[in-house]
Amino acid sequence: MTDDFVGRPSWPRPYVVAIAGSVAVGKSTVARLLRALLSRWPDHPKVDLVTTDGFLFPTRELEARGLMARKGFPESYDVKRMIGFLADIRATGRATSPVYSHQAYDILPGEEHVVDRPDILIFEGxxxxxxxxxxERANAPVFTASDFFDISIYIDAAEENIERWYLERFMLLQRTAFQNPASYFHHMAHAPFDEARAFALQLWERINGPNLRDNIEPSRSRADVILHKQADHGVDWLKLRRL
Ligand SMILES: Nc1ncnc2c1ncn2[C@@H]1O[C@H](COP(=O)(O)OP(=O)(O)O)[C@@H](O)[C@H]1O
Ligand SMILES: CC(C)(COP(=O)(O)O)[C@@H](O)C(=O)NCCC(=O)O
Incomplete structure (x- = not known):
């Protein structure tokens, strides 16, 4: 009755789990693992997973704004659209998100991910x-993404390990995904090891490393849970802020 009066949904809204952390720290691995584990619980079988790379501006827009070397930085995301997505999930349990392809290195035109009343939504990025x-400005956002989360988990690790995981992943992709002519990094497919590694190191040193230090790590203290990984990906400690 009260819910009808204030216009809240009378069905149980999705429980939203947010997963944060650096590029290459293991967010998508943890998110997929969590999804598989939670889906097994009999009382909330429907778990959906949405990644925030879908809210990056398309390459065309990033190029127009001179942001291709700032991908992953706050200004490279359509934050308004992302907050709108989360607000729709809160209000109706349903929303659609654009789809990002690591292969195309761009948003896929015309594709969307439809979320339809999951019991749990894992929101990773x-x-x-x-x-x-x-x-502080007059046009400051009314909501931030955290307003829509039930719990948030920050995946943490020493930067030297994250950088190494980034380089290892790049070298693995060179042997696999980059071999596909449709891949954005296909020009690296046959590069000698040292050249490909130097290329990846530049991406880390110019984009992902500074983004970690300037924007991602400073958001860590807002997480409910910090999960710290050591060099072999094993979790050596976990901090709970409030539950
Ligand atoms: N538990 C793990 N064991 C082994 N390798 C892992 C583990 N977690 C992540 N990785 C590897 O580390 C790299 C980064 O992980 P990924 O989940 O892709 O990170 P993110 O989504 O944060 O960019 C990948 O190459 C992934 O295979
Ligand atoms: C799309 C991303 C911002 C998101 O990274 P993710 O969280 O998926 O690992 C990142 O993969 C990226 O493209 N960074 C820019 C530099 C680079 O190509 O690594």
């Missing part, structure tokens, strides 16, 4: 705990 630039 390096920016989920960021509060947006210019909070």
């Amino acid at each position: 390096l920016n989920v705990l960021q509060i947006g630039a210019g909070m």
Whole structure:
């Protein structure tokens, strides 16, 4: 009755789990594992997973704004659309998100991921705990993504390990995904090891490393849970802020 009066949904809304952390720290691995584990619980079988790379501006837009070397930085995301997505999930349990392809290195035109009343939504991305630039300004956002989370988990590790995981993943992709002529990095498919590694190191040193230090790590203290990984990906400690 009260819910009818204030216009809240009378069905149980999705429980939203946010997963944050650096590029290559293991967010998608943890998210997929969590999804598989939670799906097994008999009382909430429907678990959906959405990644925030779907809310990156398309390459065309990033190029127009001079942001191709700032991919993953706060200004490279359509934050308004992302908050709108989360607000729709809260209000109706249903929403659609654009789809990003690592192969195309771009948003896929015309494709969307439809979320339809899951019991649990895992919302994964390096920016989920960021509060947006210019909070002091008159046009400061009314909501931040965290307003829509039931629990948030920050995956943490020493930067030297994350950088190594990034380089290892790049070298693995060179032997596999980059071999596909449709891959954005196909020009690296046959590069000698040292050249490919130097290329990946530049991406880390110019984009992902600075983004970790300037924007991602500063959001860590907002997480409910910090899960710290050691060099072999094993979790050596876990901190709970509040539950
Ligand atoms: N538990 C793990 N054991 C072994 N390798 C892992 C583990 N977690 C992540 N990795 C590897 O580390 C790299 C980064 O993980 P990924 O989940 O892709 O990170 P993110 O989504 O944060 O960019 C990948 O190459 C992945 O295979
Ligand atoms: C799309 C991303 C911002 C998101 O990274 P993710 O959280 O999926 O690992 C990142 O993969 C990226 O493209 N960074 C820019 C530099 C690079 O190509 O690594």
